[in-house]
Amino acid sequence: MVNVTIDTQTLDVEAGSTVLQAAQRLGIDIPTFCYLKRLPALASCRMCLVEIEGLRRLQPSCATAVTDGMVVRTNTPLIEETRSSMLDMLLANHPLDCPICDKGGECELQNMVMAYGPRESRFRDEKRVFHSEDIRLSPVIIMNVNRCIQCQRCVRMCEEVVGAVALGTVEKGMDTAVTGFEGSLASCDQCGNCVEVCPVGALMSFPYRYKARPWDLAETDTVCPHCGTGCQLTVGTRKGEFMRVRSKWDQGLNRETLCVRGRFGLDFVASRDRIKRPMIRRDGVLVPVSWDEAGDYLRGRLSAVEGKAAGGLASPRLPNEVLYQFQKLMRTVLRTNNIDCSTRWSTPFDILGPLVARFYRRAPLDEVIGNDCVLIVGGNVTEENPVTEYLLRDGARRRHTGLLMLSARPSRLDADARVVVRVPPGGEAAGLAAVVAGLVEAAGQTLSGEASADISAKIGRPEARADSDGLDRLAEALEKGRSVTVLVSVELLRLPEARATLQQLNNLLRVLHLLGKGPAMQFLFDRANQMGAWDMGVLPAALPGLRAITDGAARATLARKWGAEIPSESGAGLDAMLELCVGGRMGALYIAGTDPLIAYPDRDFVARALGAADLLIVQDTFLTDTAGLAEVVLPSAGYGEETGTFTNNEGRTQMVRKFREPAFEARGNLAIFDFVAALRNQELRPSMQGEIFDEIGELIPAYDGLTQETLGADGAFTKAVPTPPAGEFFTSPPAPKAADRLMLITGDCLFHNGYLSERSEILNTVADDPYVEMSAEDAAQLGLSDRDLVTVRSAQGELTAKLKVNRRFPEGLVFVPENYKALRLNRLMRRGEYPCPVDVRKAHAAFEIPSVVDVEPKPDSLR
Numbered sequence: 001m002v003n004v005t006i007d008t009q010t011l012d013v014e015a016g017s018t019v020l021q022a023a024q025r026l027g028i029d030i031p032t033f034c035y036l037k038r039l040p041a042l043a044s045c046r047m048c049l050v051e052i053e054g055l056r057r058l059q060p061s062c063a064t065a066v067t068d069g070m071v072v073r074t075n076t077p078l079i080e081e082t083r084s085s086m087l088d089m090l091l092a093n094h095p096l097d098c099p100i101c102d103k104g105g106e107c108e109l110q111n112m113v114m115a116y117g118p119r120e121s122r123f124r125d126e127k128r129v130f131h132s133e134d135i136r137l138s139p140v141i142i143m144n145v146n147r148c149i150q151c152q153r154c155v156r157m158c159e160e161v162v163g164a165v166a167l168g169t170v171e172k173g174m175d176t177a178v179t180g181f182e183g184s185l186a187s188c189d190q191c192g193n194c195v196e197v198c199p200v201g202a203l204m205s206f207p208y209r210y211k212a213r214p215w216d217l218a219e220t221d222t223v224c225p226h227c228g229t230g231c232q233l234t235v236g237t238r239k240g241e242f243m244r245v246r247s248k249w250d251q252g253l254n255r256e257t258l259c260v261r262g263r264f265g266l267d268f269v270a271s272r273d274r275i276k277r278p279m280i281r282r283d284g285v286l287v288p289v290s291w292d293e294a295g296d297y298l299r300g301r302l303s304a305v306e307g308k309a310a311g312g313l314a315s316p317r318l319p320n321e322v323l324y325q326f327q328k329l330m331r332t333v334l335r336t337n338n339i340d341c342s343t344r345w346s347t348p349f350d351i352l353g354p355l356v357a358r359f360y361r362r363a364p365l366d367e368v369i370g371n372d373c374v375l376i377v378g379g380n381v382t383e384e385n386p387v388t389e390y391l392l393r394d395g396a397r398r399r400h401t402g403l404l405m406l407s408a409r410p411s412r413l414d415a416d417a418r419v420v421v422r423v424p425p426g427g428e429a430a431g432l433a434a435v436v437a438g439l440v441e442a443a444g445q446t447l448s449g450e451a452s453a454d455i456s457a458k459i460g461r462p463e464a465r466a467d468s469d470g471l472d473r474l475a476e477a478l479e480k481g482r483s484v485t486v487l488v489s490v491e492l493l494r495l496p497e498a499r500a501t502l503q504q505l506n507n508l509l510r511v512l513h514l515l516g517k518g519p520a521m522q523f524l525f526d527r528a529n530q531m532g533a534w535d536m537g538v539l540p541a542a543l544p545g546l547r548a549i550t551d552g553a554a555r556a557t558l559a560r561k562w563g564a565e566i567p568s569e570s571g572a573g574l575d576a577m578l579e580l581c582v583g584g585r586m587g588a589l590y591i592a593g594t595d596p597l598i599a600y601p602d603r604d605f606v607a608r609a610l611g612a613a614d615l616l617i618v619q620d621t622f623l624t625d626t627a628g629l630a631e632v633v634l635p636s637a638g639y640g641e642e643t644g645t646f647t648n649n650e651g652r653t654q655m656v657r658k659f660r661e662p663a664f665e666a667r668g669n670l671a672i673f674d675f676v677a678a679l680r681n682q683e684l685r686p687s688m689q690g691e692i693f694d695e696i697g698e699l700i701p702a703y704d705g706l707t708q709e710t711l712g713a714d715g716a717f718t719k720a721v722p723t724p725p726a727g728e729f730f731t732s733p734p735a736p737k738a739a740d741r742l743m744l745i746t747g748d749c750l751f752h753n754g755y756l757s758e759r760s761e762i763l764n765t766v767a768d769d770p771y772v773e774m775s776a777e778d779a780a781q782l783g784l785s786d787r788d789l790v791t792v793r794s795a796q797g798e799l800t801a802k803l804k805v806n807r808r809f810p811e812g813l814v815f816v817p818e819n820y821k822a823l824r825l826n827r828l829m830r831r832g833e834y835p836c837p838v839d840v841r842k843a844h845a846a847f848e849i850p851s852v853v854d855v856e857p858k859p860d861s862l863r
Contacts, residue, residue, distance in 0.1 A: 002068040004067075033108065033112075034062075045151055049083070050074050084118045093146075094149070101200075108199035130145040139206065155169060160393075163390075163416075166186070189386070191263060193263075212244075228524065253652075266639075268639075278294035280297045302680060306587070310590070311577040313596065314533070314593060316527040316529050318592065321693055323532060327537050332684075337541075346575055348502060351499055356534070363520070369395045369485055373401070374485045375405075375486045376524075379524060380410075384526045393413065405419065406431050408425045424738075426496065426497040430504075432505060440456055440459075458728065485519070486520070490524060504730065504732075510725050529646040531651060535703070588613075588614065588617060593636065595620075597629065598755065618633050619633075624755065634667075641658060641661065702719050742839065745834075746829075748817065774803070775805075778812070786805040790841065793828075793838060794829070794837065799823045
């Protein structure tokens, strides 16, 4: 520690701290323009100059390290005159168009001039003008170069944090200008973080342009619904109409950053594709009715199917309180454990439950990625969890965290990784097994000989791997690291090898534990409340708190609280529920907030199954394809129309707040559950959001002690329930067989990650057309070129889209994003088979790519 005195106040700070950081700790305000906490110091704006005793010249506080005994003054006549002169020079060429500038009212230059600026300018020359009109850099970003004050925040944010390198500077001195390549942002993520950090109105949001002023907006702090990172954001509305999203620099794990979906993808709340009134099916057609009529009809139909199986499917985008109440409704009113929360994969709870209990670290992501090594298994962080990628890049570049990658798809984060290992889809399990074997061998001296031999005997000897050198280097990096974090993409659960992959993750984490690496694990979810859905027990084999359904004591506790017995046998997941439908054994199938017809990997099968259920109830905000098949449709409040909580990838629980009223005749999800329970002459108590959250805190150990009052600006963390990492090691799986055909994989793309993003007009504006991605080698072998129109054909069906050639993409794979509704990708896939073998060929020239809209006919009432 070193001692520093600033404006007569004394403080001890860590060696290496800057004068600016020390002043901030003392509550002393030093003005800055170019400084950003998460970026390396630039010291170009000269607004933060201070006097340091013993030095002749003023020094930039953002780039001057504190030394022991240093004496600093921040507010002397010389400093005041210097700040005033700096602002005078900035104003010399700055256009005085504040009345029409979108930054008016929240402009840092305005605030600085009011606080420190000259009362009268000494400059009388004509102002420099770069362009007479604003430049449209992208569909969402527009630029007025004349207002730029050369702080370089936008350029550095784009390169250092986002990793896109879409902005740069041209010319020198007074002629310096920020721009994109040839006046566009071709390589841009469209995240708008440059707009957020711009201190003036040089970079602006085009969708928000000229719509409102800050003082016109009612602002609500809430949580992004698009992925499991759990970014905090602030929604601005004007007279109840959605206007914009911004981030707060001092709140949330994301701080000032958001991805394109978070910043520009919330306009889906104003989608015209709303269910306006309840509907029931009459003569094969859905017709709008009143809530009372829907209730009378549903009461009779529920009675008619009583005695047959029931099932429920709820979206992991719904709040914790809604998910908790949904599983309570299913278990106590419809008397079934046939409950699930995913339409894309099954959850092997017998392996997953113990893995989460033993190793899941419910702690800030910034803390867990501060470990020596971070191993990322599966998926593509860049497109699934963009803001998580920003934090990982920061860890690699500034904190020297060793990033290790083991996945089928490349990501932009590969450039910052120390070791990158490409495996075929499904090869993650075998790759992890090889890493475990290599780790045990490399750590033979650390582990006792008996323990090492025992583990080796249990896991067996893995078969030879294609990238054995990369796997050996990965094992060596883990062995050398003092502490290790493992981040696991939930995309791995799509694979038939999901169970084996989780088993090998368990092996790896147990060995790391034995080696004293203090391993931490977190999943990377692409749905906003997937962790919450698991915690709430929206699973066929798990109760709230991830306790097994066979746990008699847990069932008894819940039964006493709920006043109803809980079935003791494990239920059916979605796949098994659909089988029940096809077999004519499903009475009532209740679907809340999700669309399996577009997401489940076998569209024809799921359509047949949903059509075969005796009673299909769909509770949703939007007119989904699944709603088009329902017998009863109940319009529910959507995101932003009800209050609740999400639990993100870290295990952090945060408030999701209401910022608009439910549209048309939609009711809150909790009110609808009460409505359905009343049709069976039962009550769900409690039924109010706050009371339900209190019950969650009472009954789920990880949420013990959490109340809405404890959820501060940054939320509050759930607790890991201590469970010793015990049990048997799992045998190594066989190496995957090499495929002799192109194999189709899918997942999220940057601009779309589900049916919410599909309803965003802004995201559909910035997103590329539907595309097929493959390696340059495969494209050349097939005689294909970038942007060719190609047809992808499987045994199930075919689709046509433009080709995207990626030189970093592995050979033998074809990637098509799953979220372009017009493609209906799941028609190509067969349940239980992933990846899917396909052929790719050049499409007929006359073929037109379908626009991203619904192209299947709907019943007359849905048009």
